[in-house]
Amino acid sequence: MFPSVTLFGFSIQSMWLACLLGAGxxxxxxxxxxxxxxxxxxxxxxxxAMGLVGMxxxxxxxxxxTIVPVLVQYWDKLLRAPDMLVQITLxxxxxxxxxxxxxVCAVQWYLRHYRLNAALFWDCLAPAIxxxxxxxxxxxxxxxxxxxxxxxxFGIAYTCSLSAPNGVPWLPVQLVEAACEAVIFLVVxxxxxxxxxxxxxxxxxxxxxxxxxxxxxxxxxxxxRGIWFGLSTSQWISLALGAAAVAKLAAMRRAAPRGHRTPxx
Numbered sequence: 201m202f203p204s205v206t207l208f209g210f211s212i213q214s215m216w217l218a219c220l221l222g223a224g225x226x227x228x229x230x231x232x233x234x235x236x237x238x239x240x241x242x243x244x245x246x247x248x249a250m251g252l253v254g255m256x257x258x259x260x261x262x263x264x265x266t267i268v269p270v271l272v273q274y275w276d277k278l279l280r281a282p283d284m285l286v287q288i289t290l291x292x293x294x295x296x297x298x299x300x301x302x303x304v305c306a307v308q309w310y311l312r313h314y315r316l317n318a319a320l321f322w323d324c325l326a327p328a329i330x331x332x333x334x335x336x337x338x339x340x341x342x343x344x345x346x347x348x349x350x351x352x353x354f355g356i357a358y359t360c361s362l363s364a365p366n367g368v369p370w371l372p373v374q375l376v377e378a379a380c381e382a383v384i385f386l387v388v389x390x391x392x393x394x395x396x397x398x399x400x401x402x403x404x405x406x407x408x409x410x411x412x413x414x415x416x417x418x419x420x421x422x423x424x425r426g427i428w429f430g431l432s433t434s435q436w437i438s439l440a441l442g443a444a445a446v447a448k449l450a451a452m453r454r455a456a457p458r459g460h461r462t463p464x465x
Contacts, residue, residue, distance in 0.1 A: 202342045202360075214342035222335025226328040233324050237396065243316060244324070251307040251325075258302020259294030266295060266426030266433050293345065296336070297413075297437045300329065304402070319399030326401035327389040330381040330409065337378035348373030349421045363422070373419045377412070384408045403448045410442030 202214050227248065234244045264271070271278065278284055307325065311318040340346040344361025348371030355369025364370055387408060392401035417425075417435045426433035 215336075215339040215345070218335045218339025218342065219332075222332045222339075225335070226332045229331065230324060230328050233327075237320060237324055239320065239324055243314070243321075247307045247310045247321065247325070250310045251303040254302035254304075254306025255299040256294075256302070258305070259296070259299030261302070262295040262298025262433070263293055265298075268426075295434070296333065297434050297441075303329075317397075320397050322399050322402040323392045323396050326405050327385055327392055329402075329405055330385040330388060333381045334378045334385065337374045337381065341372055341374040341378075345422065346374050347371070347421050348376075348419045370421055371419055373416055373421075376419070377416055380412045380416075381409070384412070398452065400449065400452055403445045403452070406441050406445035407449060410438040410445065414438040414442070 205212055205214060205217060230244055230248070231241060234241060307321075308318065310316075311321055337346070343363065344358045345363040347358075347361075347364040348355075350368055351371040352369055354371055356372050357369045358364050358366045360366065384405065388401050388405050391404055395401070414435050417432050417438075420432070428436060431439075
């Protein structure tokens with residue numbers, strides 16, 4: 201569609217522009233929410249910066265894992281030209297699940313290192329995760345990556361995509377996922393407000409997103425996703441993460457005192 205836009209004479213990739221816009225909206229959302237909850241703005245900022253580093257590292261690492269067979273096939277050439285491996289790492293895409301898990305691990309490390317209230321922090325941060333992903337998937341649609349199956353009836357043909365074959369009508373599964381994430385954002389935000397301080401919001405997001413991602417993977421048309429035993433890498437992660445999230449939520453529900461309800465701010 202629009203893989204890049206020109207602003208003030210500079211060409212900017214639509215993906216990065218969407219991500220920057222999403223980061224700005226999510227930062228404002230989290231900072232406003234943190235004031236209502238009573239969290240220090242400096243801790244929110246520092247945790248977010250740490251999470252950003254984890255997100256970039258995790259997204260790249262998981263992408264490289266999905267192309268391990270290709271790397272093994274051309275390993276001899278990569279050894280003779282190590283700069284090619286560096287170029288692949290820097291210019292290749294990222295995998296959302298890798299970025300998500302990297303973000304969570306980095307933020308969790310920060311919270312434990314400084315002995316902060318992790319449950320309260322995640323109740324503040326968790327709703328911003330699906331909100332950011334809404335912007336990210338819109339950026340994928342504009343960029344032409346992560347496209348869906350070929351569909352003459354519901355597909356949209358790209359004309360200047362750098363990822364999808366141009367002139368072929370592809371199902372806009374990126375926009376479907378963006379819509380699903382918008383609904384998940386509203387649900388997680390509502391539950392986080394009602395159960396403040398119990399740390400359920402992040403696990404609820406995992407439990408809601410995992411089945412959505414598992415199903416939508418069947419509608420994806422791009423091949424570079426790492427297929428293992430008939431399922432994509434993201435589908436295997438969805439199964440594991442979804443099961444862990446449901447088990448954790450069930451345990452938290454059993455542990456909560458009967459009739460417990462956190463007062464609204």
